[in-house]
Amino acid sequence: MAFVARWLRRFSLLLLGLVVLIGLYAGTAFALVFWPSHAKTSAPETPYVDAWVLSNGVHTDYVFPVRSTLIDWRKLFPLADFPAVPPGADYVALGWGDREFYLHTPTWADLTVSRALGALSGRNRSLLHVSYLRRDQFGAGAFRLPLSMPQYLRLIEHVRSTLPAGQATPIAGAHYNAQDAFYEANGAYHLFETCNTWTGRGLRRAGVTVSRWTPFDFTVTWHLQPAP
Numbered sequence: 001m002a003f004v005a006r007w008l009r010r011f012s013l014l015l016l017g018l019v020v021l022i023g024l025y026a027g028t029a030f031a032l033v034f035w036p037s038h039a040k041t042s043a044p045e046t047p048y049v050d051a052w053v054l055s056n057g058v059h060t061d062y063v064f065p066v067r068s069t070l071i072d073w074r075k076l077f078p079l080a081d082f083p084a085v086p087p088g089a090d091y092v093a094l095g096w097g098d099r100e101f102y103l104h105t106p107t108w109a110d111l112t113v114s115r116a117l118g119a120l121s122g123r124n125r126s127l128l129h130v131s132y133l134r135r136d137q138f139g140a141g142a143f144r145l146p147l148s149m150p151q152y153l154r155l156i157e158h159v160r161s162t163l164p165a166g167q168a169t170p171i172a173g174a175h176y177n178a179q180d181a182f183y184e185a186n187g188a189y190h191l192f193e194t195c196n197t198w199t200g201r202g203l204r205r206a207g208v209t210v211s212r213w214t215p216f217d218f219t220v221t222w223h224l225q226p227a228p
Contacts (some may be wrong), residue, residue, distance in 0.1 A: 033211045033222045037204045049152040055141035055217040060199040061095035071156050077130045081170040084178035089132040094159055096198040099125045126187050131180040138196035143224035150204040157203035162186055196220050
């Protein structure tokens with residue numbers, strides 16, 4: 001009985017420590033929302049780029065016009081890499097994440113504990129997910145991201161730096177639907193380097209008001225304006 005009681009006590013302490021660590025992780029992320037970087041950023045000068053951030057409640061993507069004076073994304077991510085981009089797709093969505101999670105979890109119903117833990121461990125490589133979209137496909141989780149041209153240029157550089165040697169290498173046969181594709185990317189996903197920290201780091205680099213640490217989607221979108 002003493003042996004069982006000792007192990008129960010150890011297990012309880014371990015469980016308590018885990019709860020404390022989770023609380024510290026989430027609490028720190030939430031608290032830093034109220035201490036944003038670039039808190040006094042002025043409105044972008046004209047001309048500006050009408051960009052967006054999309055959130056599905058967990059994950060965030062950048063959304064940029066397909067073509068502007070600074071870049072035509074079709075030259076970096078050719079339409080030939082996509083099964084069938086819809087007519088009128090004027091925007092491109094870009095998100096970074098864990099390779100195994102991206103390729104094997106197309107819906108939340110496909111999520112498993114082992115796959116989630118594998119993503120958080122940092123053992124897997126990463127990918128860039130690219131989709132061509134129409135404006136009416138944004139959905140409810142769209143947040144406005146008006147960018148000056150210098151800000152947009154820094155975000156373009158952020159995306160390019162994610163690609164090995166700045167080149168887009170598609171993953172053959174990897175698609176969720178007809179208008180998306182996956183590309184090789186630098187870095188490894190883990191507890192402190194999530195899809196949202198990638199999004200937030202680019203926004204800070206561009207001088208956009210955003211939390212100083214963005215592990216969750218709300219830490220990216222808190223200071224942005226929801227679409228009407």
